[in-house]
Amino acid sequence: MSELLVSILLGKLGSVVFDGVDQEIGVLVGIKSEIKRLTKTLTIIQGVLEDAEEKQVKNKAVKLWLEDFKNISYDAEDILDEWSTRSMIRTSSQPNPNASISKKIPFQLFELFTCFKPIVVRHDIGIKMKGLNKRLDEIARKKELYNLNEIQRNEKHRPLTSAFADVSQIYGRVVDKDAIVNKLWDESTHHDSHVPVISIVGTGGFGKTALAQLILKETKVLTSFEKQMWVCVSDPLDLEKVAKQIIEEANGNVPATIGWHALLKNLSKAIQGKRYILVLDDVWSYNGDQWSQLKQALDCGAMGSRILITTRNEMVAMKMDSSYRHMLGQLRDDDCWTLFRSIAFMGREDDLDKFKDIGEEISKKCKGVPLEVKVLASLMRFKRTRQEWRNVLESNLWEGGEGFLPSILFSYYALPSYLKPCLMYCAVLPKDAYIEKEEMVRLWMAQGYLGSTGSADLEMIGRDYFDNLAMLSFFQDFERDSEGNITSCKMHDLVHDFVQFLTKTETIILEEQMGSSTNVRHLCARDLYGSSICEQKNLRTLRPIHGSSLNSTVALELLHQLKCLRVLSLRHCHIKELPSKVERLLHLRYLDLSYNSELEELPEAVCNLPNLQTLNLSSCGHLKRLPEGIGKLSNLRHLHIKGCPSLAYLPRGIGKLMCLRTLEEFIVGVRESGDEVSKEIGCKIEELQLLNHLQGHLLIRELRQVADVSNVEQAELKMKEKLFSLKLHFGFEDEEKEDVIRMEGILEGIKPHTNLEKLEIEYYRGIRLPEWISSLSNLTELSLVHLHQCLQLPALGKLVSLECLKLKWLPTLKRLGCEFYGLDTLHSNGSVQRRHSSSSSSSRKW
Numbered sequence: 001m002s003e004l005l006v007s008i009l010l011g012k013l014g015s016v017v018f019d020g021v022d023q024e025i026g027v028l029v030g031i032k033s034e035i036k037r038l039t040k041t042l043t044i045i046q047g048v049l050e051d052a053e054e055k056q057v058k059n060k061a062v063k064l065w066l067e068d069f070k071n072i073s074y075d076a077e078d079i080l081d082e083w084s085t086r087s088m089i090r091t092s093s094q095p096n097p098n099a100s101i102s103k104k105i106p107f108q109l110f111e112l113f114t115c116f117k118p119i120v121v122r123h124d125i126g127i128k129m130k131g132l133n134k135r136l137d138e139i140a141r142k143k144e145l146y147n148l149n150e151i152q153r154n155e156k157h158r159p160l161t162s163a164f165a166d167v168s169q170i171y172g173r174v175v176d177k178d179a180i181v182n183k184l185w186d187e188s189t190h191h192d193s194h195v196p197v198i199s200i201v202g203t204g205g206f207g208k209t210a211l212a213q214l215i216l217k218e219t220k221v222l223t224s225f226e227k228q229m230w231v232c233v234s235d236p237l238d239l240e241k242v243a244k245q246i247i248e249e250a251n252g253n254v255p256a257t258i259g260w261h262a263l264l265k266n267l268s269k270a271i272q273g274k275r276y277i278l279v280l281d282d283v284w285s286y287n288g289d290q291w292s293q294l295k296q297a298l299d300c301g302a303m304g305s306r307i308l309i310t311t312r313n314e315m316v317a318m319k320m321d322s323s324y325r326h327m328l329g330q331l332r333d334d335d336c337w338t339l340f341r342s343i344a345f346m347g348r349e350d351d352l353d354k355f356k357d358i359g360e361e362i363s364k365k366c367k368g369v370p371l372e373v374k375v376l377a378s379l380m381r382f383k384r385t386r387q388e389w390r391n392v393l394e395s396n397l398w399e400g401g402e403g404f405l406p407s408i409l410f411s412y413y414a415l416p417s418y419l420k421p422c423l424m425y426c427a428v429l430p431k432d433a434y435i436e437k438e439e440m441v442r443l444w445m446a447q448g449y450l451g452s453t454g455s456a457d458l459e460m461i462g463r464d465y466f467d468n469l470a471m472l473s474f475f476q477d478f479e480r481d482s483e484g485n486i487t488s489c490k491m492h493d494l495v496h497d498f499v500q501f502l503t504k505t506e507t508i509i510l511e512e513q514m515g516s517s518t519n520v521r522h523l524c525a526r527d528l529y530g531s532s533i534c535e536q537k538n539l540r541t542l543r544p545i546h547g548s549s550l551n552s553t554v555a556l557e558l559l560h561q562l563k564c565l566r567v568l569s570l571r572h573c574h575i576k577e578l579p580s581k582v583e584r585l586l587h588l589r590y591l592d593l594s595y596n597s598e599l600e601e602l603p604e605a606v607c608n609l610p611n612l613q614t615l616n617l618s619s620c621g622h623l624k625r626l627p628e629g630i631g632k633l634s635n636l637r638h639l640h641i642k643g644c645p646s647l648a649y650l651p652r653g654i655g656k657l658m659c660l661r662t663l664e665e666f667i668v669g670v671r672e673s674g675d676e677v678s679k680e681i682g683c684k685i686e687e688l689q690l691l692n693h694l695q696g697h698l699l700i701r702e703l704r705q706v707a708d709v710s711n712v713e714q715a716e717l718k719m720k721e722k723l724f725s726l727k728l729h730f731g732f733e734d735e736e737k738e739d740v741i742r743m744e745g746i747l748e749g750i751k752p753h754t755n756l757e758k759l760e761i762e763y764y765r766g767i768r769l770p771e772w773i774s775s776l777s778n779l780t781e782l783s784l785v786h787l788h789q790c791l792q793l794p795a796l797g798k799l800v801s802l803e804c805l806k807l808k809w810l811p812t813l814k815r816l817g818c819e820f821y822g823l824d825t826l827h828s829n830g831s832v833q834r835r836h837s838s839s840s841s842s843s844r845k846w
């Protein structure tokens, strides 16, 4: 973890820019020598970090030393980041005569804030660096005490590029499964009106959850229960939350907060008369009164309903009146070996003979714990020599540390230094939470874990890191998209415990009030109101667990105090107004304001956050406008404005955001023709010209408002080769009759890149569709809706990849002629090559 921190730091030290202002001030010489000294000490410490990382699990003093060092590194990074940010603000605020927008904003204020103070700021930074160096020298001296050595790595890290080992198959549990399924089936256990409880008891890592999942897939179970419900209980026990989740599973409604007894009523109503099976996964503790009330409500299910719980604690299973307790034991040695072999030798079956003897011994050492086997086998996939295999077998890590599974320790130590912080960061999500890949990648990026250059494809690097962690079995329960790429997953409990142990002082998930810790960096809290959060001045991440509500007083207080924030999420927080003081968060890279339906606008001050990479405004239903100076956010990569129907236009300057990857929606500016002069409000379509990094999906709204048809071509959609889905909405009809030729000209000019896979056109009022549609050879989905004047379709038969064609509301389209199939003349016998077709009138499969 700290290794990466140091390399980030060294990188930043190496790239400190001294600009014009610095040359004039006397402190410069001082700063330069401080930077040299800092670089030197850091390099010395860097050498022993790996050793320290390993020793910290067993040696408390080393752990403290590391924490101390990390503390300093964080401070150093803040100082350097502040330096570069201030330089960036100064450069970007120099007037650019070409940009129309910069003329409009009064510069005086902005300059006062930035340019007036550089000398003071630089002087300040010089003093801070001196302080850093003093503290760092102390750390360097202490490293002798702990006997930390430089480790020469003899095993080179290889990039992990093998195919996925997604082991959903379960070994050696057939007997267990059959026993439990029989009990579930057994009518005799249901004598009175109580729904029987059956429990699976076993130590962590034994595969209780996996077994329960397997049971639910059994045909006998699939057919005999009308409703399958799955609820993760976890620690700490909150039966009210559990009750809500059961209702959600039962009828899809998320109940409002209505109190315990009303909730129970709703619950019994929701399951009444249904023959259900309910899995309560991972129950840790027991609350007698509440449980019996909940149980009473659950008894309303139909005859034959069952409750299946999984728990590590047999006492819990007993107290919850299990009619049958199934003790899950260790796997047999041969099952262990089968599991191990299937993962470790996936894609390299030829190596089996070479490593079989060592492999069998290693799998024995896993003591029958399936998770242990899985994690270790995933690691061994990447070990190529017998020596590497021997090293694992003979390692002293098998003794474990702090009660963690040795396999997790192995896998963690084997991680390349750039992956460690990424794994650690996952501790910021609550246990059992789904980890969304794209979101996690953005969060890593905001923390600087993926590097910092603006032009590199950091998202690609991040996705790769994510897949690597998944390949090493740190993640599980994958969800995938249609291409088979992982979109989200979970972390096993035990991995989460381990990660939390390593970052205990830094990363906290707060259900209740803040404890006494003072050095928290990443915080996920249920209640953002607690004044104690404001005292955590070092916070770099602040996220609510399920939304909270914040009035502007509290928000202001947060923004005042938490100046180190990189990630700020105020998702679902009911904020009405974001205070202008947000500009104090110089380091901020990720701002999530989604689902704040009362938010109408953002302060201009948001544009003074030059580091901002992600701005998520999804589902802010009343958001009316974006800040006018948005073009100043030169590092912005993702702007989410989906689900903002009140947004009538985009400010000019969007076209300057050359790093932009995600835009989601582009709204063509409005022409307002007043008395004689017509003026334009909002962004013109040619602002899309330079946004060639745009990825994924883009909706272009209000296309009919394009002022000049020739501007559409300037938008250069054909250059946006990573855009795979495009929706063109022309906007609803004007009163006056529209010019068909103009409409056709606009659509003709769009001409996207041939990589496009999905195209939707709505409310287009031309007669003909352009020919370029039939040249989109990668197109799989085409949707034409509300084309009220369209007489003819282009040669869609040429679209060899097309799988789905949707034609809806084309009242003037009379027939599909031969041009539709792309044939010059129809054969006289009328036969046409078709692959397959469905009979639905609105959607035809090809």
Ligand SMILES: *[C@@H]1O[C@H](CO)[C@@H](O)[C@H](O)[C@H]1NC(C)=O
Binding pocket: 067, 068, 071, 072, 075, 519
């Ligand atoms: C970390 O550094 C800060 C000063 O920036 C200091 O106040 C705090 O006590 C340090 N924490 C630890 C655990 O060393």
Ligand SMILES: *[C@@H]1O[C@H](CO)[C@@H](O)[C@H](O)[C@H]1NC(C)=O
Binding pocket: 096, 097, 098
């Ligand atoms: C302004 O535009 C001209 C030509 O279009 C270009 O040569 C010049 O570099 C631009 N200046 C700035 C500051 O962007």
Ligand SMILES: *[C@@H]1O[C@H](CO)[C@@H](O)[C@H](O)[C@H]1NC(C)=O
Binding pocket: 436, 438, 439, 442, 571, 594, 595, 616, 617, 618, 619, 640
């Ligand atoms: C943006 O916010 C929406 C709504 O909260 C969420 O679904 C989406 O995942 C967020 N996007 C990212 C990249 O975090």
Ligand SMILES: *[C@@H]1O[C@H](CO)[C@@H](O)[C@H](O)[C@H]1NC(C)=O
Binding pocket: 463, 483, 485
């Ligand atoms: C999905 O995976 C393929 C390779 O398997 C990769 O080329 C592609 O970029 C991935 N897509 C995303 C969105 O990660």
Ligand SMILES: *[C@@H]1O[C@H](CO)[C@@H](O)[C@H](O)[C@H]1NC(C)=O
Binding pocket: 529, 551, 552, 553, 554
């Ligand atoms: C905001 O909330 C805090 C804490 O609940 C409360 O003390 C304060 O009066 C509220 N302010 C406003 C303006 O509602």
Ligand SMILES: *[C@@H]1O[C@H](CO)[C@@H](O)[C@H](O)[C@H]1NC(C)=O
Binding pocket: 754, 755, 777, 778
């Ligand atoms: C589909 O896109 C790829 C690039 O992703 C391109 O190389 C290929 O030519 C396209 N396929 C067709 C059939 O045009």
Ligand SMILES: *[C@@H]1O[C@H](CO)[C@@H](O)[C@H](O)[C@H]1NC(C)=O
Binding pocket: 827, 829, 830, 831
């Ligand atoms: C229709 O005509 C084509 C070309 O002349 C011929 O190949 C095909 O066999 C004919 N089909 C029938 C059903 O006659």
Ligand SMILES: CC(=O)N[C@H]1CO[C@H](CO)[C@@H](O)[C@@H]1O
Binding pocket: 253, 255, 258, 262, 265, 266, 269
């Ligand atoms: C889904 C459902 O039954 N909702 C009800 C829950 O209880 C409240 C008050 O008791 C009702 O208003 C809901 O309709």
